[in-house]
Amino acid sequence: MSERSGLRRPVTFKLDDPNVVVLDPDEEAARPTRSSISITPEAEPEPEPVLLPEAPEMPPVPARKGFRWGVLFWSSLGGLVVLGTVLGAINLIHDLFARNETLGFLGLVLAALFVVASIVIAAREIAGLARLSTIENMHRRALAAIAADDRKGADAVVRDLVKLAHDNPHLARARATLRSHGSDIIDGADLVRLAERELMAPLDQEARRLVSVAAQRVSIVTAISPRAVVDVLFVFAAAMRLVRQLARLYGGRPGTLGMIRLIRHVIAHLAITGGMAASDTVIQQMLGQGIVAKLSTRLGEGVLNGLLTARLGLAAIDVTRPMPFTALPRPALGDLAKDLLRKRRDDN
Known part of the structure; x- marks a missing residue:
């Protein structure tokens, strides 16, 4: 702070004194009376931007070029194993038919059952992996809906969660409560938390x-x-x-x-x-x-x-x-x- 009059002797005063006038820098032209004490606050300097050291750029990882021999090795090995298995089964069934027609039909039925069982097991494995991926994706979507308070995203998460839990009879009352009160919730984060409390x-x-x-x-x-x-x-x-x-x-x-x-x-x-x-x-x-x-x-x-x-x-x-x-x-x-x-x- 600076006093307007450079000729005035140093004096003590209180800020609540009626003779003390605080002026803005823009009001410099409006001079008070001589009996008054005018105070003009000094403008605070603008903070200078702090320059942070730039992080060194990581060199890009060069893309791997060339033919992948490992993929070729395992693919060819797997193909040989499958072909060998199929050829062995065909030769076995042919030998069974040559020895006895009943044994040949029995071997053919067993081979057909093996193929059907393999297809069912493969389908179940694929369905299990897809279900695990759905659960992991639902976990990430729930976190994103809570962070962004997204009502639309929360609705989608709750629908998928109810669909996932529809086979559990112990959650029937929880599903009914969630359906009845879900429309009353406005915020997406609160809807996700309600679904967690009721179903989890x-x-x-x-x-x-x-x-x-x-x-x-x-x-x-x-x-x-x-x-x-x-x-x-x-x-x-x-x-x-x-x-x-x-x-x-x-x-x-x-x-x-x-x-x-x-x-x-x-x-x-x-x-x-x-x-x-x-x-x-x-x-x-x-x-x-x-x-x-x-x-x-x-x-x-x-x-x-x-x-x-x-x-x-x-x-x-x-x-x-x-x-x-x-x-x-x-x-x-x-x-x-x-x-x-x-x-x-x-x-x-």
């Missing part, structure tokens, strides 16, 4: 039960198993069974290829969210408080294996669930750990 709440409760049962089963078996090989095989089988059960619960029907894809996604999700390392908060807390040390060695190993199975189940829930956790709380490993420890204490 009972499924989440059942999913938590499945994970808890699988973790307790793994804990018991690994605690009493005499061989480490048996532990590994049982844990692997229990993990596969748990992932398949969760996928079926949330509307997926994975086949063999679908299970391979789900396991890959679950492992990737575990790697992103911290994995199954022993540095997990709950496991670290248990080790720090000596809870496992108070149990026997085998029981302690069983509890840790059960917790790791529960961690895998929680990751499978995130992968197989068609809706993101926005309106409902995500199942926590701490709750499952309390159930597991309570079960161990009851058994002891």
Whole structure:
């Protein structure tokens, strides 16, 4: 601030004094009386733009040129295997007809049944992969509808979710409630959250039960198993069974290829969210408080294996669930750990 009169001696004054006049720079021409004190605020300098260092441009990845010999190798090998199988089946049926006509017709019928079964299995695998892709796409669309508050996109997500859950008789009341109240919701994000609360709440409760049962089963078996090989095989089988059960619960029907894809996604999700390392908060807390040390060695190993199975189940829930956790709380490993420890204490 600067005072208008350069000849005035320094004085003290209050801003609420009626003789103090605050002028704008544009009102410089309107001079107050000599008995008044005029104050003109200085204009604040405009902030200079901050120049950020430019990020170095990444060199473009050169496109791979040339013929792909690996594709040719596996394609030719697969073609040879198929041709060999077909030729072997034809020769077998021809030999059966040459030996006995009844055996020839029996071999022909068995070959026809094999072809039909192969076509059905292939169709089921393709349908299972398509259903998993639909669930993953629905998860992404729900997140986008919530972020953009898109009412039209939310309607499409809810319709697809109801269509996915129409085979589940336990969700009949939830579907009716969603149809009756869905038109009253204006915001797209609120509509997606309503659909999650109505349709996902009972499924989440059942999913938590499945994970808890699988973790307790793994804990018991690994605690009493005499061989480490048996532990590994049982844990692997229990993990596969748990992932398949969760996928079926949330509307997926994975086949063999679908299970391979789900396991890959679950492992990737575990790697992103911290994995199954022993540095997990709950496991670290248990080790720090000596809870496992108070149990026997085998029981302690069983509890840790059960917790790791529960961690895998929680990751499978995130992968197989068609809706993101926005309106409902995500199942926590701490709750499952309390159930597991309570079960161990009851058994002891």
